[in-house]
Amino acid sequence: MTTVNVQGIDLGIESFGADDGPLVLLAGGTTMLSWPDALCERLVAGGRRVVRYDLRDSGESTTADPLAPAYTLRDLAADAAALVDALGGGPAHLAGIGVGGMVAQVAALDHPGAFSALTLAGTRAVAPGPPDDDLPDHDAAAMRRLFARTTPDWGDREAVADFAAAGARILGDDPAAARALAARIWDRTPGTAPPVQMANQLGMVFSRLDCAPRWRERLPALKVPTLVVHGLENLFFPVADGEAIARAIPGARLLVLPEAATAIPAAAVPQVADAMLALG
Template sequence: MFSVQANGVDLGVEIFGRDDDPLVLLAGGTTMLSWPDALCERLAAGGRRVVRYDLRDCGASTTVDPEAPAYTLRDLATDAATLVNALGATTAHLGGFGVGGMVAQVAALDHPGVFSALTLVGTRPVAPGPVDDDLPDHDPVMGALFSLPRPDWRDRAAVAAYAADRAAVLGDDPEQARTTAARIWDRTPSTDSSAHEANQLGMVFARLDCTPRWRERLGDLTAPTLVLHGRANLFFPVGNGEALAAQIPGARLLVLDDMATALPNAAADRVAAAMLDLPTG
């Protein structure tokens, strides 16, 4: 793992595969570890140069103040487009997970010549906050998630245990969540509680300027698109993925019955096969 400068900031990246293979760029949601190692390895074995990266204020990327971001969703979209060039490519298949999927949608709309394909995982066509009337909001069981006592973010073991408890509520694998949270904690360069919270929960998106809306522009997308969603997703229920796929011309919707909010390691082969079906440029 190392940093690449793009759009005036340093973005933490990790690369799988050969330098001369077609680029698959994976935007974290918010850290790169949203994309499991197993999936990245399968994509690389399929002949792709896979680069997963941390969004700003997360992981190894430039971190200033997660509680008051001085940039917008459009800036994050430009980060993705600029990173393609910084990595020595002209086009890329762009993947976005969760809030990273919002970044990916806007990046493809604002920079249409840069992205040859899109994979949108567990996301929706509107920004964090109140949803459109036709989109399902967080499942009521999410109240149990929000009522979990917050850990001391400076305590690695407490943070990992909290992640496992959240996963149990969400229907994800608690042990996978525990391991990922510990890895995220280890990669957080600051000892500040707000930085650890931002890395674990993506809280920066609750404070980010995501205007203007982009849902009404989705019909302009021309890049072949895979929309992947977990049927058991309680945070962004599956109707969000269905609506997203319906609005993007020609999009393929893949719903995994055994997936909730996180990409399970066991789904790596199936997800990789679907992503490898998309064109490389």
């Protein structure tokens, strides 16, 4: 792991594979660990150079004020394009998961020359907040249960891991995997200041971003091969969100994972990796 400076900020990255392989850039959601190690390794076995990275205000990337970000969604999109240039591997296959999938959509639209393919996992085509009338909102019952919980002491590693495991049970993800992931994120977070830890664990930075202008209406202009991956059991971004993206992007392939929710489960890694490799 290291950092790369782009646009005056440092982005935490982790590289896998030989430097001369075709580049697959994995945008975190919000930290790079949203992309499973096993997926990175399988892409490398397929001959790719893989770089996963932390969005601003998360992981090893520059941390300023997670509760009041002084940048926009389009700045995060520009970060992705600038990172490809800095890594010297363009055009790259860009993949984004969750909020990183929103970054990836805007990046591919705003910087088409930087990217040769696009993978969008567990995301939607409108910013945080009320969705369009034809799109589903977050599952109401699950959201009530999530927000009814007492927040942990963000400076207590075990309490944070317990909190993540409980949230995974509500959302239909693997609690043990969520616990382990939360502990790894906690360990990588710079300092134990509660706002910083909370931002890393929950992606709170993204909910406060300026995400204007809308980009959903621009999706038909995308010209790169696109894979849309979505868990059938995703209660946060229901599968209809993924279906809408796949309909909007010409030629996009929709891969629905029957037993997945918000995360990519270990059992689905081979299928997802093979579908990504098939994009070229």
